[in-house]
Amino acid sequence: MTLQSDRAGQAEESGPTASGGPAGGADRIGEAVRATDPGAAWAVGGPDGPDGPDVQDVQDVREGSDGPDGRDGPDARAGAGDPGRVLDVGGLAGVLAVWPVIGLLVDAGELRLHTPLTAYGAGEGLPAGTTAHHLLTHGPGTSPALAGLAERLCGGPLAGFAADRVWAPLGMTRTRFTADGALRAPVADLGRFLSHLLTPAGGPVSQAWAAQSLRIRTGELTPARGLLWHPAPHGAWSHGEGPALWVSPSRRRWAALVPTTPSAPLRTAFREAAFG
Numbered sequence: 001m002t003l004q005s006d007r008a009g010q011a012e013e014s015g016p017t018a019s020g021g022p023a024g025g026a027d028r029i030g031e032a033v034r035a036t037d038p039g040a041a042w043a044v045g046g047p048d049g050p051d052g053p054d055v056q057d058v059q060d061v062r063e064g065s066d067g068p069d070g071r072d073g074p075d076a077r078a079g080a081g082d083p084g085r086v087l088d089v090g091g092l093a094g095v096l097a098v099w100p101v102i103g104l105l106v107d108a109g110e111l112r113l114h115t116p117l118t119a120y121g122a123g124e125g126l127p128a129g130t131t132a133h134h135l136l137t138h139g140p141g142t143s144p145a146l147a148g149l150a151e152r153l154c155g156g157p158l159a160g161f162a163a164d165r166v167w168a169p170l171g172m173t174r175t176r177f178t179a180d181g182a183l184r185a186p187v188a189d190l191g192r193f194l195s196h197l198l199t200p201a202g203g204p205v206s207q208a209w210a211a212q213s214l215r216i217r218t219g220e221l222t223p224a225r226g227l228l229w230h231p232a233p234h235g236a237w238s239h240g241e242g243p244a245l246w247v248s249p250s251r252r253r254w255a256a257l258v259p260t261t262p263s264a265p266l267r268t269a270f271r272e273a274a275f276g
Contacts, residue, residue, distance in 0.1 A: 025051070026044065026051060028273055029042070029044055029270065029273040029274055030042075031273075032269045032270055032272075032273040033257070033266070033269075033270055033273075035269070036263060036265060036266040036269060037259045037260055037261065037263065037266050039260040040257060040258060040259040040260055040266070041085065041087055041186075041187045041257075041258040042187065042255070042256060042257045042258070042270065043187045043188070043190065043191045043255070043256045044253070044254065044255045044256075044274045045191055045194070045195060045253070045254055045255075046195070046198060046252050046253050046254065047195055047198035047199040047252055048195065049191060049192075049195050050188075050191045084186050084187075084188055085186055085187075086174055086184045086185065086186050087184060087185065087186065087187070087243075087258050088182060088183075088184055088243075089183050089184060089185045089190070089243045089258060090182050090183045090243075091240050091241065091242040091243045091244075092183065092185075092190075092239065092240050092243050092244075092245060093143060093177075093183045094143040094146070094228055094239070095228055095229070095239040095240070095245060096162070096166075096167075096175065096183065096185070096190075096193060097147075097158055097159070097162040097166070097177075097183070098143050098146045098147050098150060098158065098228070099136075099213070099227070099228045100162070100166045100204055100205050100209075101150045101154065101158060101161055101162055101165070101166065102132065102136070102146060102149075102150055103205055103206065103209035103210075103213070104165060104166075104204065104209075105150065105153050105154070106209060106212075107206050107208065107209060110153055111132060111149075111153060112132075113131060113132045113133040113136070114131050114133050115131060115132075116128075116129050116130065116131055117130055117131060117132065117145075117149060120149060120152060120153060121152060122145075122148060122149045122152050123145070123149075126145060132146065132149060133217070133227075135149075136213075136217070136227040136228050137217050137218050137225045137226075137227065159176075159177040163175075163176065165204055166204045166205075167189070169203060169204050170189075170192050170193060170196050170203065170204065171189075171192050172185065172189040172192050172193060173189075174186050174188075174189055175189045187256055187258060190245060190256040190258075191254070191256060193245075194245060194247050194254035194255075194256060195254065197210055197247050197249075197254070198247065198249060198252055198253075198254065210249075212227060213226050213227035213228065213229055214226050214229055214237045214247070214249060216231065229247075232246060232271065233271070233272075233275070233276075234248065234251070234271075234275035234276060235248045235249075235250040235251055235275075236248040236251075236253075236255075236271070236275050238271075241262060241267075242258075242259065242262040243256075243257065243258045243259070244256070244257050244267055245257075246271060246274065246275070248275060251275065253274070253275065255270065255271065255274040255275070257270050
């Protein structure tokens with residue numbers, strides 16, 4: 001693994017910059033999702049939250065509808081497409097938990113991205129000279145090493161630190177790791193997280209960390225990557241291959257999709273409907 005250089009600039013954009021939703025709005029997006037996966041949960045929005053009648057926040061989901069392990073209990077009534085239903089979003093643990101906690105550590109000066117992990121007593125089993133920057137830009141499969149680094153520097157479990165320092169301040173009250181290590185959250189909480197990335201001042205994800213992460217950090221190497229985020233069409237950045245998130249600072253727009261079954265065609269159709 002070689003040190004990858006930074007390259008200034010953003011992912012290449014296509015289409016005009018806009019702060020509102022694409023033509024057709026939520027109805028068009030809903031049609032694109034239902035055509036492939038009627039049970040998928042999804043939301044789109046901007047800095048002020050979700051938009052469209054189909055993605056409104058669910059305020060009346062009763063506390064206690066989850067079982068003791070965080071799974072849906074017998075009193076849960078929300079359907080699969082309901083943004084209030086707690087879903088398995090384990091594929092997003094890297095960006096919902098690891099990435100913002102690493103950002104807090106960087107902002108506090110407790111972690112330098114280009115310093116070898118051995119300086120922090122971490123990185124066992126990894127190639128000599130491996131840094132947090134390598135892991136953040138390396139792609140899938142690096143979250144366990146990053147989680148271990150974060151826990152070492154935080155002095156405790158990542159789950160508790162993320163809940164206290166990231167999710168609670170954002171009102172993500174139903175996002176949690178279960179006893180078996182699975183990450184569960186409603187789409188409404190994903191929307192809260194993504195809305196914050198478009199207006200991060202004063203919250204757990206700083207403007208500086210978001211700006212560092214949502215730009216090409218791999219120089220001329222391919223595939224191009226940011227820090228746990230990947231450039232996508234229409235000026236957006238994405239994370240996740242099953243449950244997936246997109247955010248476009250230039251368009252002031254975000255999107256979240258939790259399919260019943262991972263599907264590349266669905267991801268593409270949803271992204272194009274949300275941003276195209």
